[in-house]
Amino acid sequence: MIAAIEKSGNIISCAITTPNKTNLAAFTTQFDVAVKPLVSYFNRNQIHLKGVNGKIALVNSFMEIYQKPITASTTLLLHTIETLQNIELVQHSILTLATTQDLPILTVWLKNFQIDAGLLPLKPDEEIQAVTEDKITKKTLYKLVLNGDQQPVSMLAIVRETEKFAVISWVYTPPDSRSKGFATTAVYKLTELIHNTYRKQCILFTDKSNPVSNKMYQNIGYRPIAEYLEIDF
Template identity: 30%
Template sequence: MELQRFNEPIAFRAHVGAFLETHEAENCVQIGMLTTRSLIPSADPIYCATVVDGAAIQAVAIMTPPYHLLITPAAPSAAVDLIAHDLAGEAVMVTGVMADPATSLRFAQTWQDVRGGGFAPTMSERLYRLARVIPITGVAGRMRAISEADRPLLVQWLADFEQEALGTALDHAQIHHRIDRYLTLAAFGLYLWEVDGEVVALAAHSGPTPHGMRIGPVYTPPGLRGHGYARALVADLSQMLLAGGRQFCFLFTDLTNPTSNHIYQAIGYTPVSDVQVYRFT
């Protein structure tokens, strides 16, 4: 096997697109990242690599520091080891890895061998796909798109989501940049659930794939939970995306949260695969 590096994300997308799209749901994050780079050119660093056996791609790896490394599912152990050794020679911080459980563990163990330090599991997730929304009733409120007037609330809620779900803190400049994308780019959208004029939940979409769109984040403040607002919002947002021409919607849930796994299945999301995240120490 041989590892190949690419310096240009758009050319890389053209090279690996067919491989990634054979498992479009499982690779929705990687496809979405590369599509976003084509929509929004950036000088930020990105690591793009394939491992090939002859002409056949065996694995694809993408990383935009400081975010975790992404490796395509079911990568052969030898391919994972090549990626680890290649990154070990770079002056870049690898903060963690996100992949299917076996691939993620293999990379974490090899990374520990070649770079030292430790690793710890930080999140176990399940990927879901939806092709048809099961209608729900009995939830008060309606969905609406965000406006500039919502920015102060969005800054606080997006920061709260990041801290609660991922344990990380985003500075306000990063959050404002995300809100700008939601307000100006068609591939990104942020919607609110409103009850009698009060905003009670948010849900976003981003990361377009050839046939789908990824939902997330989804957030309801603790004091407003238990009323079905997030479920209703995700159902309406998913239906809007399907009606607009998408064949599928994708989303990730925390496997340790049985409530979120249940509510999304109730509106038509079906499990695709599991993902394990390790953080390096």
């Protein structure tokens, strides 16, 4: 669902509702003017939100009016990249598209990724498998393999795309394979592919409170450009 608020013929705010969150955006610095009509729309139509996210000041303005109990909140950093850094990658590693043969293991990995990221409550296993299969079908789910072996050691995906941007997420390496550079190498190679082949800008979100992932992405060349607030109800 998409809700847009107009003033004098111009859109001043919008809300895009997904199964898990409602994404807020404002095209004016008068956030109170932008969010009041959105809150009224949700209340009038008895639309119960599971959560919201957006730039911190905008979400805070929204919550001053919405006033629903918060169960969890996370500050996210939006990263983008201009130049890949010259870093050491895992030798003899190949980034390749996931296939239907990978579906069982990558379904488990996606579930574990969601647990690690605190994306709760979890969807039923069959829904997680369907989402994984959809990414495989759309050729947006990737795996890192070693020495020509098709057994993945790390995974990641392009979760959203526009004409100019590609959003990387689902970066996951199982615990027994961590601290070996697999995730760093996978993100580096996918970023390079998106830049050089698809000619798009890469962006990704990280939890501000997670120094390990933030350091990894910054070593690759990603830099934070904005802070977002994600709230669960």
